[in-house]
Amino acid sequence: MSMNKKNVNSYIAIGIILLIIPLILGLLANVLSTYDPYETDPLIRLKSPNSEHIMGTDDLGRDVFTRTLYGIRISLYIGFMVTFFSLIIGVVVGTVSAFYPWTSRILMRLVDGIMAFPTIILAISLAGILGSGTKNIIIALSISYFPMIARITKNATLEVLGMEYIESAIALGKNDLYIIFNYILPNIASRVMVQVTFTFAMAILNESILSFLGVGIKVPTPSLGGMVNDGRNYISTAPWIITFPGLIISWIVLSLNMIGDGMRDALDPRCKNRG
């Protein structure tokens, strides 16, 4: 069992370490690179990685390293915002519908309805209908992802509501808001956080899909998915254009998934008693 625990914690630790690297790259994009991500230069198009352009240049002569850095920044920003909104909406919807069962008829039905659509199809359709751009991607992805958090929150809240300490709090005359903030939220936080981490990972992956398909971030704004699409036609002559952005997407998503997995295993009582 001790072996197991070590394994679980190492997942979280490795995930966090892996995540710090793109986080720094994205936040310090303007410090780490002096190039302009939009500046085109026909004289240096499709140059392979060299000392001046460490990831080479693309078909318009833009620096791939710089564009990757700004792409990371926008991916992380969108991922964060989607996670934030999904978390807030999901937790409110989940706790309210667990606490006041009559509201659940409307709220959870809506959640069920949204979840009946495959997330990626829903996200693409919403993004396509709302129009491309950062704000609309955030709206489209948040609508697609809050239902899962709402469902998990509701189930966790219902479990907590059955506990004796809730009954005693009610008997003591504590009001609903007090109970939600002091008893419910702290007790469901860890379970919700696991889903939040996975949501972050999926939001980044799906943003890259939207941008790749052309319904996400508008060109010429640098985005990792968009760069892969731009570099597609040059893969035989300039493979570096698609290699680096793709690697970075995988890197970020993998590190978030590792953290999520580690957290889930650490929480799951079934995993603890195992072996």
Place this chain on the structure above:
Amino acid sequence: MLKFVFRRIINSIPIIILVMILSFLIIHIMPGDPVRTMLGDKASEEQIINMRKQLNLDKPLMKQFTIWIKDIIRFDFGESISWKEPTLIIIKERIEPTFLLAIIGTLLSTLIGIPLGILSAKQHGKLTEKCLSVLSLVSISLPAFWIAIIMIQLFGVNIRIFPVSGFHSIKSVGLLASLYELSLPGIILGIMHSGQIGRMTKTSMLEVMQQDYLRTARAKGVKEFYVLNLHGLKNALSSIVVVIGFSFASLLGGAIVIEQIFNIPGVGNLAINSILSRDYPLIQGILLFIALIFILINMLTDIICALINPKVRYEHE
């Protein structure tokens, strides 16, 4: 059992109604006038009025909704603007490659995922399990479009073993030729989905492995191989079936990106094209169709689970 099936069908009616409402509303959440966006700036006022009439957008919302529901009940999912054909007919023409691709993908991912899942449950805590769990994490973290582009370059251009673009129906070129055209996208989907199936298999096997009946089986002298693969797997099967069903449904709903990259004229490809060409009635129809398929497969999955595991049946009764 019949009672369970009946109840499961009744239970899915509210969700079907909800899906109809949501796919109706989706066209109304868009900013601005959908008709103007569809026709572009050059459209005359007359064209706009005509199209609005054609799409019933000139009527009050409730009236529009009742028309939408009535049409769906008569299996009329609306008419595409760019194709000038009923949505269901367009989808019907596109369903074959998507269906084949979903079968190949699900079959491969099950064949890879289940044995690897059992292996990692058996080797729990050992190096093999750790390697497999990292591999499965990687497989669910990679962007499919990126992998697909690299695979096309490797196996379609550098070493020419796989066809990399297009699809011809079984009728025109025969089953084998059709399958061959879908081999590379199918393999990519299979490998990428196998991670998820493997993870689920491992979790449910680990859960089952702690149960008393396995200890009883061992005490009875049943060989370890049969303990795991017969007694164990049988009980873990229902949750694995759920994942397989889910994976099949999401592949049917369109391996959107893969179809787009491999230029396969399937439902996913159609969905993207309808969005890019702003064909709103077609988007609505496709969304509804995919959601209904999703609901149907979930229902079938639950029924299969109940058949495998009587416990599921009783929990619902």
